Amino acid sequence: xxxxxxxxxxxxxxxxxxxxxxxxxxxTTPLYVYDEEGIRDRLSTYKNSFSDSNLNCITVYAxxxxxxxxxxxxxxxxxIYADAVSLGDMWLLKNSGFDMHHVILHGNNKSEExxxxxxxxxxxxxxxxxxxxxxxxxxxxxxxKKEVKTLFRVNPGVSAHTHDFIQTSRLxxxxxxxxxxxxxxxxxxxxYKNNKYLVLDGFHSHIGSQISDEESFIKACKVMGEFLEKTxxxxxxxxxxxxxxxxxxxxxxxxxxxxxxxxxxxxIINEAKKFGVKNLMIEPGRSIVGDNCVTxxxxxxxxxxxxxxxxxxIDGGMGDNIRPSLYNAIxxxxxxxxxxxxxxxxxxxxxxxxxxDIIVKNCSLxxxxxxxxxxxxxxxxxxxxxSMNYNGLPRPxxxxxxxxxxxxxxxxxxxxxxxxxxxx
Numbered sequence: 001x002x003x004x005x006x007x008x009x010x011x012x013x014x015x016x017x018x019x020x021x022x023x024x025x026x027x028t029t030p031l032y033v034y035d036e037e038g039i040r041d042r043l044s045t046y047k048n049s050f051s052d053s054n055l056n057c058i059t060v061y062a063x064x065x066x067x068x069x070x071x072x073x074x075x076x077x078x079x080i081y082a083d084a085v086s087l088g089d090m091w092l093l094k095n096s097g098f099d100m101h102h103v104i105l106h107g108n109n110k111s112e113e114x115x116x117x118x119x120x121x122x123x124x125x126x127x128x129x130x131x132x133x134x135x136x137x138x139x140x141x142x143x144x145k146k147e148v149k150t151l152f153r154v155n156p157g158v159s160a161h162t163h164d165f166i167q168t169s170r171l172x173x174x175x176x177x178x179x180x181x182x183x184x185x186x187x188x189x190x191x192y193k194n195n196k197y198l199v200l201d202g203f204h205s206h207i208g209s210q211i212s213d214e215e216s217f218i219k220a221c222k223v224m225g226e227f228l229e230k231t232x233x234x235x236x237x238x239x240x241x242x243x244x245x246x247x248x249x250x251x252x253x254x255x256x257x258x259x260x261x262x263x264x265x266x267x268i269i270n271e272a273k274k275f276g277v278k279n280l281m282i283e284p285g286r287s288i289v290g291d292n293c294v295t296x297x298x299x300x301x302x303x304x305x306x307x308x309x310x311x312x313x314i315d316g317g318m319g320d321n322i323r324p325s326l327y328n329a330i331x332x333x334x335x336x337x338x339x340x341x342x343x344x345x346x347x348x349x350x351x352x353x354x355x356x357d358i359i360v361k362n363c364s365l366x367x368x369x370x371x372x373x374x375x376x377x378x379x380x381x382x383x384x385x386x387s388m389n390y391n392g393l394p395r396p397x398x399x400x401x402x403x404x405x406x407x408x409x410x411x412x413x414x415x416x417x418x419x420x421x422x423x424x
Contacts, residue, residue: 040078054273055280058282290380312348319387342366
């Protein structure tokens with residue numbers, strides 16, 4: 001579960017040249033610590049493995065996993081594109097110096113303000129999610145008389161073995177329109193046909209998140225390729241782009257299957273080449289940052305209950321990682337201050353006033369002393385981006401470690417930050 005640059009030295013856990021204990025004490029806990037070497041290695045994997053001399057392969061980073069100006073700098077360096085799901089995402093990308101022609105906009109309920117911001121900043125694609133949104137864009141583009149390039153999101157009905165909340169391609173999904181409803185597809189194509197400003201460059205699909213089965217992605221590519229061929233022939237139009245979304249899984253615990261990323265990416269390319277598209281896009285997020293980050297906590301107190309359940313209480317919890325409460329997500333935690341020693345089984349519990357605020361249940365830990373630093377692995381995706389101020393808790397700082405350098409990407413909030421919008 002260690003990140004790329006992690007090592008154990010003198011029974012303490014290090015990232016790069018720094019002990020996690022040292023980082024925690026300097027930048028305070030809770031603390032998100034990204035391994036920049038690991039992120040760079042993963043960006044290189046996508047850049048090199050998702051590439052073909054006869055197909056324009058574009059890797060688009062899914063910013064909802066985590067977004068900060070420092071990460072944007074790395075994306076630019078590796079020529080990775082980015083998606084956005086809100087006005088805030090687009091604003092941050094633009095103000096971080098990102099090329100807005102390398103941005104695509106997602107969302108099942110985009111506001112007119114978000115659509116106009118995307119149009120005025122000439123982003124690469126708006127991914128139209130449904131008929132209602134297409135009708136709205138139809139009216140907007142006719143009024144402003146400006147060409148807008150789009151992809152349309154459809155559901156191929158490919159099953160992904162993952163949590164119900166993060167399956168996105170089912171027939172009852174809130175996202176996209178199904179490829180099996182010919183009447184809906186007819187309406188979509190008719191709107192595009194009658195609007196010279198709306199360009200349908202291709203289709204987008206996304207079958208879910210945290211998927212470790214390589215064959216699900218290959219099947220989705222096949223189904224989507226066949227849909228493109230059928231639609232092109234029926235309506236006598238050609239499509240340049242197929243976007244297969246993301247969802248590549250990572251390991252959270254040792255028993256998780258690790259996806260063969262190189263095999264999956266090359267297999268997707270080989271499958272897509274059968275259908276004659278010019279541009280093939282994927283949208284990894286979690287698999288770039290997820291397992292290249294840890295969250296550090298301070299062990300504050302322990303408690304042994306009458307029911308034979310022992311707790312170690314940390315100074316963070318659901319405010320910085322809601323996923324265990326939301327998805328029953330499981331994590332791996334170790335004692336970074338003392339990696340090897342007498343162990344005991346604990347529930348690692350947060351400080352929020354909620355019984356469900358437990359980061360990990362039944363976790364075997366080297367018995368922590370007061371103020372030992374606990375390390376929770378694979379917290380780089382959907383932890384900071386879903387963090388909150390519940391119970392008046394500040395969002396933690398975010399740092400990037402690169403060998404002997406530490407870069408602060410986001411500073412820790414204080415009470416003034418939390419309550420700055422309150423009217424006293």
